[in-house]
Amino acid sequence: xxxxxxxxxxxxxxxAGLFFLRFWRKTxxxxxxxxxxxxxxxxxxxxxxxxxxDSNEHLVAAYLIRxxxxxxxLVAIVDKNRxxxx
Amino acid sequence: MTMADAxxxxxxxxxxxxxxxxxxxxxxxxxxxxxxSSLCFVGLAVNNVLxxxxxxxIPQGPDxxxxxxxxxxxxxxxxxxxxxxDSE
Amino acid sequence: xxxxxxxxxxxxxxxxxIESVEQLEILLLLHQHGSRVWTAESVARELRIAPNSAGxxxxxxxxxxxxxxxxxxxxxxxxxxxxxxxxAAVAGLAKAYSERRVTVINFIxxxxxxxxxxxxxxxxxxxxxxxxx
Numbered sequence: 001x002x003x004x005x006x007x008x009x010x011x012x013x014x015x016a017g018l019f020f021l022r023f024w025r026k027t028x029x030x031x032x033x034x035x036x037x038x039x040x041x042x043x044x045x046x047x048x049x050x051x052x053x054d055s056n057e058h059l060v061a062a063y064l065i066r067x068x069x070x071x072x073x074l075v076a077i078v079d080k081n082r083x084x085x086x
Numbered sequence: 087m088t089m090a091d092a093x094x095x096x097x098x099x100x101x102x103x104x105x106x107x108x109x110x111x112x113x114x115x116x117x118x119x120x121x122x123s124s125l126c127f128v129g130l131a132v133n134n135v136l137x138x139x140x141x142x143x144i145p146q147g148p149d150x151x152x153x154x155x156x157x158x159x160x161x162x163x164x165x166x167x168x169x170x171x172d173s174e
Numbered sequence: 175x176x177x178x179x180x181x182x183x184x185x186x187x188x189x190x191x192i193e194s195v196e197q198l199e200i201l202l203l204l205h206q207h208g209s210r211v212w213t214a215e216s217v218a219r220e221l222r223i224a225p226n227s228a229g230x231x232x233x234x235x236x237x238x239x240x241x242x243x244x245x246x247x248x249x250x251x252x253x254x255x256x257x258x259x260x261x262a263a264v265a266g267l268a269k270a271y272s273e274r275r276v277t278v279i280n281f282i283x284x285x286x287x288x289x290x291x292x293x294x295x296x297x298x299x300x301x302x303x304x305x306x307x
Contacts, residue, residue: 005155012162019169023290031294059141063093070097073104081299104297111296117289120296173289 006046013043034076041069094138101131122168129161180281183263184270188281189288191238192267195279196223197231202271204241204253205264213248240264 020036023029048062108124111117133154140150180188192198199221204212214229221228232251236243242254255261271278 002151002155005152005159009155009158009162012159012166015166016162016169019166019173023173027290027294029294031297059090063090066097067093070100074100077103077107077297077299080294080297107299108293108296111292115292117292119289119293123293
């Protein structure tokens with residue numbers, strides 16, 4: 001059950017990432033590139049948690065990926081507010 | 087507070103910040119996409135808090151894994167719904 | 175006349191920077207007179223609109239780097255687009271407005287809400303009318 005849920009979340013993260021990728025392509029606003037990367041990392045996080053399930057390493061590696069995903073969102077917000085409005 | 091706690095709380099706070107900004111945007115513009123994505127980030131904040139609780143606060147207690155996955159599922163579900171239904 | 179008869183750069187210019195017919199007329203007035211310097215008062219007299227309103231519209235255009243604004247009181251404005259392509263777009267807009275006035279006006283009023291940009295704009299911490307610090 002948990003694996004099914006996790007797999008579904010993985011797929012939804014990928015879809016969200018794809019949408020943001022499309023928005024980036026459309027608007028050339030790198031804000032969306034950051035968001036796309038962030039959601040793809042969230043998807044990767046799911047895979048890594050699953051793959052490393054039986055090892056003791058999984059907490060550190062997987063959750064660093066999650067941290068990076070959220071840091072990228074922070075970077076996106078900071079970057080959006082740094083660049084002077086054209 | 088350990089490093090892990092701090093990390094997950096940072097994730098939760100970032101999610102909440104996004105939710106607040108998007109809600110503020112929705113109040114101004116009434117674009118439904120903003121509402122769905124803000125709910126997504128609220129859910130992700132809940133997800134991160136559940137993670138802290140599950141791994142750190144009550145590690146020996148009941149396993150919250152299913153709840154964590156459900157919160158992530160609902161969050162992402164709302165976001166993808168908003169993106170598919172209302173992004174153009 | 176359908177609005178996709180308008181050239182792409184003109185449509186982008188309107189979508190990005192022109193919110194009202196008043197703003198359009200102000201921009202075209204300054205464009206027409208090249209390097210002449212205007213104040214909100216002088217523009218208001220010329221176009222017979224309220225000076226406050228004229229000043230606000232010109233501030234918006236200055237923030238968009240289409241007009242240059244000098245500090246001081248009263249503030250002075252001059253047509254000064256930041257790039258040749260922007261200048262070309264304004265020239266195209268002037269031509270379109272003189273030849274197909276109704277099409278241009280309809281296009282201004284039918285601007286669709288850009289949902290994607292609204293999403294990104296929600297993350298701007300300051301309100302749009304603040305200057306960046």
